[in-house]
Amino acid sequence: MAATPFTMATTALVPPPGCGDIDPDYYFLCDICKAWGLSLEAVAAAGIVACLAVLLACFVIAWRVEDENKKNMAPLQFLFILGTLGILSLPFAFIIRLNKDTAPPRFALTGILFALCFSCLLMHAFNLIRLVRGKVPYSQLSIVLYALGLTFVQVIIATKYIVLTIGRDGIDLARMGREQRNKDFVMLLTYVMFLMVFAFVISTLTFCGPCKGWKKHGMYIFVTLFFSIAIWVAWISVLLMSSTSDGVQSKWDDPLIGAALVVNGWVFLMMYSVPEICFISSPHKTGYYPPEKSTIKQENVAESTQAPDKEGTEEDVLIPTNRNSLHLEVNVSLEDMANRSHFIITPCILLD
Numbered sequence: 263m264a265a266t267p268f269t270m271a272t273t274a275l276v277p278p279p280g281c282g283d284i285d286p287d288y289y290f291l292c293d294i295c296k297a298w299g300l301s302l303e304a305v306a307a308a309g310i311v312a313c314l315a316v317l318l319a320c321f322v323i324a325w326r327v328e329d330e331n332k333k334n335m336a337p338l339q340f341l342f343i344l345g346t347l348g349i350l351s352l353p354f355a356f357i358i359r360l361n362k363d364t365a366p367p368r369f370a371l372t373g374i375l376f377a378l379c380f381s382c383l384l385m386h387a388f389n390l391i392r393l394v395r396g397k398v399p400y401s402q403l404s405i406v407l408y409a410l411g412l413t414f415v416q417v418i419i420a421t422k423y424i425v426l427t428i429g430r431d432g433i434d435l436a437r438m439g440r441e442q443r444n445k446d447f448v449m450l451l452t453y454v455m456f457l458m459v460f461a462f463v464i465s466t467l468t469f470c471g472p473c474k475g476w477k478k479h480g481m482y483i484f485v486t487l488f489f490s491i492a493i494w495v496a497w498i499s500v501l502l503m504s505s506t507s508d509g510v511q512s513k514w515d516d517p518l519i520g521a522a523l524v525v526n527g528w529v530f531l532m533m534y535s536v537p538e539i540c541f542i543s544s545p546h547k548t549g550y551y552p553p554e555k556s557t558i559k560q561e562n563v564a565e566s567t568q569a570p571d572k573e574g575t576e577e578d579v580l581i582p583t584n585r586n587s588l589h590l591e592v593n594v595s596l597e598d599m600a601n602r603s604h605f606i607i608t609p610c611i612l613l614d
Contacts, residue, residue: 287359290516298517299357305524309350309531316535317343323543331393332542334402338382339542341409343535345378350527356520365435366428369450370420372523376454377416379530380490381409383483384461387468390480394471416453423450444501444515455494462487479541486534490526497522 277283281292290299320343324336352375355367385405392399400408423446427433435443465487468480497518504514 287361287364290357290359291354302353302357302517302520302524306350306353306520306527309524309527310347312531313343313347313350313527313535316531316539317347319539320535320542323539327542331399334399334405335386335389335538336542337402337406338386338409339535339538341406342379342382342530345375345382346527346530346535348375349379349523349530353520353523356516356523360436360516362434362436366424369435369447370424372447372519373416373420373451373454374413376451376526377457378409378413380454380457380461380487381412383487383534384412384457384464385409387461387464387480387483390468390476390483391464391471394468394473394476394480396471396473412457419453420450440515448498448502458487458490458494462491479538482534482537486529489529489533493522493526493529 278289278293279295281289284292290296291303293299317340320336320339324333324340327333327336348371352367352371355364355371358364360368385400385408389399389405427446428435438446462484465480465483468483469477471477500518501515
């Protein structure tokens with residue numbers, strides 16, 4: 263018997279196994295025959311739970327930290343975990359089919375959340391560059407404001423695109439040509455890619471300095487950004503190369519981006535957030551500060567002052583409150599002190 267248009271339409275609207283009477287745009291959330299949606303949901307949900315646990319741990323541990331330099335990084339860690347939480351929540355917008363409701367979050371939030379995470383990594387790297395050289399680090403407020411300022415640039419870029427494309431021109435992103443849509447999506451992430459590469463380059467500078475204890479934190483940033491760059495190169499290459507044809511490959515665009523978001527979110531969580539939370543909660547060890555301060559309590563050691571560098575310009579450095587330790591070792595006796603003072607003053611007398 264020939265199929266009538268009515269029977270064909272009725273067959274097309276039959277929910278897939280595992281789904282009830284819901285909108286077809288949500289079928290991938292429950293379709294057991296196409297398991298990529300359920301698999302992505304499970305991994306993303308596990309990441310969300312892990313992020314919430316790490317976020318709670320960060321909030322609790324931050325109140326118990328005594329080292330001021332560690333405590334200064336707590337708000338930045340808090341922002342980074344919030345960004346990671348958003349990234350691990352975003353794949354649900356890619357599991358749901360592209361429509362007028364899911365298009366703006368896809369195009370706007372992807373870049374904003376990644377910009378927040380990469381800005382936090384960049385500012386942490388800049389702060390480590392000072393700490394690893396024994397200099398006074400940036401203040402807590404300045405670190406947070408710089409990170410939010412760098413993120414706000416991506417907010418402006420994404421908002422301008424959404425307003426001009428959807429608001430003014432009335433373009434439906436769901437009906438836009440696949441090749442053009444993918445190019446626009448990648449184009450919106452240009453600034454984010456710049457932040458990622460720039461933070462990666464800056465992280466390599468954290469390996470140079472006398473205070474070796476801080477260098478492992480630079481390694482966390484370096485490894486996290488290295489894997490992030492690899493993930494981004496992979497998914498952008500596949501997305502753009504497959505956009506040249508509108509065939510069967512188009513159904514893999516959403517799973518590809520969703521999987522990239524989940525993998526990158528777990529990289530952020532396991533390679534940076536968890537090690538840094540463990541570091542904040544660990545007791546103070548030697549190797550984080552210059553040798554002359556290693557035997558003095560941290561809260562009585564550091565103060566900001568101006569000292570000339572090699573070029574003669576003044577620069578903030580960390581020096582102990584005891585001025586004599588600039589010339590003497592901690593365990594020098596009074597007699598050695600007098601002898602050293604004699605040898606320092608004698609040339610001045612000879613010059614007179």
